[in-house]
Structure formats: C-alpha cells, structure tokens
Amino acid sequence: MIPDLKNAFRPFQRSGAHGALYCDGVSLETLGRKYETPLYVYSADQIVERLEMFQRAFKGRDHLVCYAVKANSSLAILKLLAERGAGFDIVSGGELERVIAAVPKAVGRVVFSGVGKTAAEIDRALEVGILEFNVESEAELALLGARAKKLKVRARFALRVNPDVFAETHPYISTGLREHKFGIDIRKAAELYRVAARNKWLELHGISVHIGSQIRSAEPFGAAMERVCKLTVQLKREGIVLKVVDAGGGLGIDYHSGGDAKAVTPAVKVEEYAAAIEKALAGFEGKLLIEPGRFIVAQAGALLTRVLNVKKNGKKTFVITDAAMNDLIRPALYQAYHEVVPVKPRAGRARSVDVVGPVCETGDFFARDRMLKPVEAGDLVALLDAGAYGMAQSSNYNSRFRPAEVLVEGKEHRLIRRREELKDLFATEVLS
C-alpha cells in the first residue's frame, strides 16, 4: 500500500492524496529528470529542525550537540549544521578533515571517538586543537599522552566508559555491554583517571559513553547516565573534577512511521530522551555533550531510484531498480526496513513484490514480500528514511558509480555531490 504521507513527520509528502511525491517544495520527478538516478535527496529544513530539537530540549544546561559525522558526512550537510552551532563527533582522521574542509572554525567543537586511533590521527587532531579525545583504552591513553608530550600540547580527554547497559537494538549496533569492543570497563575508569592526573600532558576533561544506535526508548540512556554520574561524584570526592559528560548518540527513529498521525512526534521523542538524561545527571553541574547522528539526518533523506524492469520468477515478482546494495546497504547488512513508495502512483491494486538491485548477490534487496502499487520500467520510486548510514556506507561494489546527492532548500535544490564517473572508478589504481 502506498503510505499516506500526510501527517508523517517527514519532508517527503504527496501533492494531494494520490499526487506526486515532493521533498519540501521540489518534486522528485524534477530531481530525477535533472540529476538522474540513483540519487540521494535531502531536506535542509528537516536537518536543521532536528538539530534545533536537541538544542531546545537541553537549553536549561550548558551543552553542545556534536553531530555524528559517520551518519552522513557530506560537506554541505556538515556546513549546514556547523553554521547553526553544531559540534561534531568524528571517528577517523578523514572525518576530521571533512569538518575542517566544511567549516574550519568548527574544529574546536570536535570530539574524537573511535576504538583505534593512529598516532598520525592523534597528532593532526592535537595540532588543530579539537575539543576532546574520547579515549577508548588504557593503551590509547598512553599513546595520547606520548603524542601530546612530543608535540608539547596538552591533550584534553574523556574516557569513554562502557556502562554495561543493554540497549535493545540490532546486535551489530549495540555497543554498551562489557562484551563489546568499545570503551573502558566503568569499574576500571577511576584508576585510569588517577594515572592520567599524574601526567602533565593529559588534561582531564570529561567522561563519555555511547551505548549503541537506533535505540527507541529513553530508559537505557538514563541508566547509562546514572552510572556515569555516580562515577563523576566519586571522582569529585577524590579531587578529580570532570567538566564534561558526553552522553553519546543513538536515539532511534521510526522507520515504519509513514502516515501514522498517532506516532510519537520526533520533538516528543527528543524531550523524553532529554528528560531521562537530565534526571540522571541531576547531581552533575558541568557541560553536556550529545552525539546524535541518525536522528538528525535519517528522515531528511530518501534514495530516489528508477525501475529498470519488473520480472516474474515463478510466483515471485521482482521490481529491479537502478539503485543497489552498494548505494544503500542497510537492508542487506541489518535487515533494515525502508519504505518504498512510487513517486507518481499508478492506478491499480497493490501486490506483493521484492524490490531488488542489479548487484550479483541474493542479499541485494531493499524490500521483500512488500505490498507495492503497480510500477513499470522507467517509473521512479523513493526509498524513505535513507539519510543516515546510506550514502556514508555506499561503495563501488560491482564497479558501480556511487550516486549523486542533492540538497533541497525550500523550493530550491542544488547538487552537493556529483555522480561518480569512469575516471573516479580507476583513479587510485596502478596498472603496471
């Protein structure tokens, strides 16, 4: 069934009950014709609105929203967010360079997470003066101290602790249990802070957690923060005062919410999340950082694709699109659900189809046994809620060109990344 997108909390709406699909003020047909497909389309308004939801929800406390660059690292999106006061959570030297390229002066609002930082990455981050390193192990703390001493700059750091909190989400994106590779066992953190306090090149700045991604309820965030807050109080008694608590990212979205007017609105979701964190942090007076990624960009984006073919194999009908798993891997990787909607619906009854790409893998699918209104070769369809971990996880698998990206700003639209071409495909290769 075509979701009735009216009342959905999305920029992708129909121009009437059965009309064509728009992103804010721009028709997706226009975009498909002008920029071709596969094409990522993002609403600037929604991205800004989501950032502001977090900024409003935490306005009672000194805070910084550090957008998780990994969710969508397009320069234009980083710029859009930086200009509205966002900081950034990065996990690699490449992401740091993206922030610097987009808005150089935002570098002082960068936190550097990630379970394996190299000496070169640390050096660069020290030289440009990021806000904080989120240190994930004892060995990394020693390396950070050594690099800081070499460069004769103090390194501001937080320990990323593992609070041993279970967050119900896909196993691949759950990170807050002791058995996961992330962070430092919270029971060992106090000792590491004491060690660090004796190193003049290390500046004790904060404490951080990140318990996972696509977490739908506020409770696990509150539980993690309670444990963190307890530790800050214990440390304070010893004279170790942490100025910053970083609650990480992970607030999930509703990938099934199209048309459900009764669904909890994103603003309410953010308020519940903020309330859980604030309640747990009642005894902490310092600054709060948060690192949302998905919640800010996921529902602002769609992957626009054209139907190449509709094919029947036995009882099954396959809708073969020009987008594939290399463009959007989430269904193959996490069995993730994305709504598939025809851009210009045809008359006729919905029927069960598999929506698949042309890549040579059975796992190359976007939807299985999905009820879809009739589509024909040449029709445009949109995969909704694809703004996070879509383009960012794209690849050249099957030697396919990665898609273009367009940013819609009200009634305007502009290319923010051109489609790859043959010259890009071979650019780094050496033949002899």
Ligand code: PLP
């Ligand atoms: N912070 C860290 C350290 C992460 O690893 C991630 C993603 O896994 C995020 C923030 C962003 O998570 P999300 O996009 O779910 O908000």
